[in-house]
Amino acid sequence: MTGGFETSFKSRMEDSAKKNGSSIVLALDFPFHAAENRGELLFKAQNVLELAGSCMCAVKINHHLVLPLGTFDGVQQLVNKIHEKGLLAIIDCKVNDIGATNQVIAEYYYAAGFDALIANPFVGWEEGLKPVFDVALKQQRGVILLGYMSHKGAGEGYGQLVCDAETGKKTPQYIAFAKKALKWDADGVVVGATYPEKIREIHEVLRENVPIYSPGIGAQGGAAETALKAGARYLIVGREITLSENPSKVAEKLKASIKRVE
Numbered sequence: 001m002t003g004g005f006e007t008s009f010k011s012r013m014e015d016s017a018k019k020n021g022s023s024i025v026l027a028l029d030f031p032f033h034a035a036e037n038r039g040e041l042l043f044k045a046q047n048v049l050e051l052a053g054s055c056m057c058a059v060k061i062n063h064h065l066v067l068p069l070g071t072f073d074g075v076q077q078l079v080n081k082i083h084e085k086g087l088l089a090i091i092d093c094k095v096n097d098i099g100a101t102n103q104v105i106a107e108y109y110y111a112a113g114f115d116a117l118i119a120n121p122f123v124g125w126e127e128g129l130k131p132v133f134d135v136a137l138k139q140q141r142g143v144i145l146l147g148y149m150s151h152k153g154a155g156e157g158y159g160q161l162v163c164d165a166e167t168g169k170k171t172p173q174y175i176a177f178a179k180k181a182l183k184w185d186a187d188g189v190v191v192g193a194t195y196p197e198k199i200r201e202i203h204e205v206l207r208e209n210v211p212i213y214s215p216g217i218g219a220q221g222g223a224a225e226t227a228l229k230a231g232a233r234y235l236i237v238g239r240e241i242t243l244s245e246n247p248s249k250v251a252e253k254l255k256a257s258i259k260r261v262e
């Protein structure tokens, strides 16, 4: 056993989804408020976690909380709470630098207790993401790769045609990334729910070997059922829940609607 875990992040996510009866990952995001006291923000995040946590299998934290609350301060308190609830914690830091720096980013976030991080496959393997995968393997943590982002401009990068290094044939960037996810034994690939056809294509490459995480539901216009039917395994949902007047009701409704599709 290394890093306190006996099984891989991928299988711990499966267990969490089964145990909690949910494949929803809560994106614990809140908008910027210049006048907001950091304590108020932490309280707000804890409150949403308390209200909606029982409908989740994991919680994803982004810069929205890391910047104002600090990794080893408020964020670590949240990570501990996430674990107390029997959920897993994912950091959406989109690692995207040289390997030596990527390794330090991974080591700090894993030291803060995160079970997995999100990384950008654009930086490649050697002196890119290999050091991150090495650290993750040693500590039984996860690395989830970007596949096709959920926003409107995603096609400019993820949709461009590239020359496949092995076959020499023209191939869409997101298919090349899906193949890398298999080769690198990634724990997941993020594909926007706003592009169900891309979920389908990427799922054809990944099959059941690497699960698809799908953000973009609700606030960005994607639909949970469509994403699941196209092949998504986990749904990432943020503002639809965090900005709602009644986070527990929205989360419960979403959980119930997904149950009908699964």
Ligand code: XMP
Pocket: 027, 029, 062, 092, 094, 118, 146, 148, 149, 150, 151, 190, 191, 192, 215, 216, 217, 218, 219, 220, 236, 237, 238, 239, 240
């Ligand atoms: P909303 O409020 O739109 O929040 O439900 C979505 C959350 O997920 C992040 N996000 C992404 N993260 N790849 C990622 O790794 C993506 O394609 C992607 N699209 C959205 C977003 O920053 C927010 O935290």
